[in-house]
Amino acid sequence: MAAEKRVAVVLSGCGFLDGAEIQEAVCTLLSLDRRKARVQAFAPDVPQMHVVDHLKGEPAAGAGRGVLAESARIVRGQVKDLAQARAADFDALVFPGGYGAAKNLCSYAVEGRKLQVNPEVARLIHDLHAAQKPVGFICIAPIIGAKLLGAEGVKLTIGNDPGTAADVESFGARHVVCRVEDACVDERLKVVSTPAYMLGPSVGPVSQGIDKLVSAVLEMS
Amino acid sequence: MAAEKRVAVVLSGCGFLDGAEIQEAVCTLLSLDRRKARVQAFAPDVPQMHVVDHLKGEPAAGAGRGVLAESARIVRGQVKDLAQARAADFDALVFPGGYGAAKNLCSYAVEGRKLQVNPEVARLIHDLHAAQKPVGFICIAPIIGAKLLGAEGVKLTIGNDPGTAADVESFGARHVVCRVEDACVDERLKVVSTPAYMLGPSVGPVSQGIDKLVSAVLEMS
Numbered sequence: 001m002a003a004e005k006r007v008a009v010v011l012s013g014c015g016f017l018d019g020a021e022i023q024e025a026v027c028t029l030l031s032l033d034r035r036k037a038r039v040q041a042f043a044p045d046v047p048q049m050h051v052v053d054h055l056k057g058e059p060a061a062g063a064g065r066g067v068l069a070e071s072a073r074i075v076r077g078q079v080k081d082l083a084q085a086r087a088a089d090f091d092a093l094v095f096p097g098g099y100g101a102a103k104n105l106c107s108y109a110v111e112g113r114k115l116q117v118n119p120e121v122a123r124l125i126h127d128l129h130a131a132q133k134p135v136g137f138i139c140i141a142p143i144i145g146a147k148l149l150g151a152e153g154v155k156l157t158i159g160n161d162p163g164t165a166a167d168v169e170s171f172g173a174r175h176v177v178c179r180v181e182d183a184c185v186d187e188r189l190k191v192v193s194t195p196a197y198m199l200g201p202s203v204g205p206v207s208q209g210i211d212k213l214v215s216a217v218l219e220m221s
Numbered sequence: 222m223a224a225e226k227r228v229a230v231v232l233s234g235c236g237f238l239d240g241a242e243i244q245e246a247v248c249t250l251l252s253l254d255r256r257k258a259r260v261q262a263f264a265p266d267v268p269q270m271h272v273v274d275h276l277k278g279e280p281a282a283g284a285g286r287g288v289l290a291e292s293a294r295i296v297r298g299q300v301k302d303l304a305q306a307r308a309a310d311f312d313a314l315v316f317p318g319g320y321g322a323a324k325n326l327c328s329y330a331v332e333g334r335k336l337q338v339n340p341e342v343a344r345l346i347h348d349l350h351a352a353q354k355p356v357g358f359i360c361i362a363p364i365i366g367a368k369l370l371g372a373e374g375v376k377l378t379i380g381n382d383p384g385t386a387a388d389v390e391s392f393g394a395r396h397v398v399c400r401v402e403d404a405c406v407d408e409r410l411k412v413v414s415t416p417a418y419m420l421g422p423s424v425g426p427v428s429q430g431i432d433k434l435v436s437a438v439l440e441m442s
Contacts, residue, residue, distance in 0.1 A: 014235065054290060072276040203251050
């Protein structure tokens with residue numbers, strides 16, 4: 001029997017407007033669990049960019065929230081500070097989406113093509129990539145892969161919004177149109193992506209695309 | 222082709238220590254979506270009993286949170302006030318678990334057998350039940366079914382903790398030991414339950430039990 005694959009999942013909060021897209025995150029965990037992977041969730045120990053009232057769809061007044069503590073909600077407390085994550089301890093890495101990926105893991109939501117990537121996120125991706133281990137990006141998270149691996153001509157999907165696809169290509173990455181039920185595999189660079197809620201329309205098809213991403217990531221690890 | 226089933230899912234916040242168990246909620250939505258049900262999420266428009274830091278596992282200082290707005294995080298904003306839910310508009314009703322079910326939908330976490338059930342929760346269950354429509358309870362949520370339908374001798378599972386099972390039986394309900402991968406079906410009263418994270422151990426088996434619950438609920442509707 002093949003050894004159990006060890007997979008790090010990086011969360012960015014809890015709720016698609018200011019954190020990780022919850023349905024994408026759970027579909028990722030479910031697919032990994034069904035495929036017998038051993039999962040450890042991580043999140044950066046930083047404040048959220050802001051807090052959004054998900055009922056009104058508007059920024060909320062009042063206390064801020066922390067990305068690490070909010071991410072803990074999705075994984076029943078079993079999350080570690082991303083600064084503790086070592087590439088040597090994992091066979092693969094997966095980033096669920098949600099605006100949190102573009103607000104708390106990098107600054108794409110605010111700065112567009114001038115985005116900065118959280119240093120711990122950048123370090124972990126570079127270290128996995130240097131070790132030829134696969135990395136999966138879901139929904140809007142491929143913008144991080146485009147920024148970090150664009151110079152190598154990484155092939156990615158980010159849905160079919162022309163502006164966002166153009167941003168992906170501005171870094172040298174190649175954008176691929178992909179159905180929500182499918183995943184885009186760059187075998188050369190071991191990078192897998194799926195549009196998820198960049199396309200929608202509901203959790204069923206989103207889960208299919210994520211399951212294909214997880215399957216491809218585990219196969220390449 | 223059979224008509225699309227309309228299912229109300231009642232959430233209790235966002236995070237298992239003070240709200241809905243997120244993985245159970247998403248597995249419920251996923252199973253319903255795959256089975257082509259039309260879902261509407263609801264939550265009571267009340268303050269959470271408290272806010273728990275899910276990293277530390279302890280109550281958090283600072284601002285309170287509302288059950289409705291936090292529930293909105295799980296369903297991308299598509300949640301309605303439970304007071305608007307009408308039994309005539311739905312073929313079935315499902316309650317995911319998490320401490321939120323015992324803290325925000327009823328007072329079991331604080332008052333044990335003296336629990337009070339949120340009036341809108343009680344109204345909706347009674348109205349569905351009176352119309353012979355099925356109701357599903359996941360994890361700790363069956364305590365609500367036991368309180369409201371115990372006098373009819375409802376058959377339920379709530380995991381295998383003897384104290385909790387004794388509480389279920391104190392209302393006249395019959396507790397059934399059930400594996401996490403299975404669901405307990407009371408065909409007479411059209412009540413379905415599954416232990417989920419009352420037993421654990423991970424999202425894969427929890428999703429199997431929830432899928433059986435959803436399947437049974439849809440079959441009886």
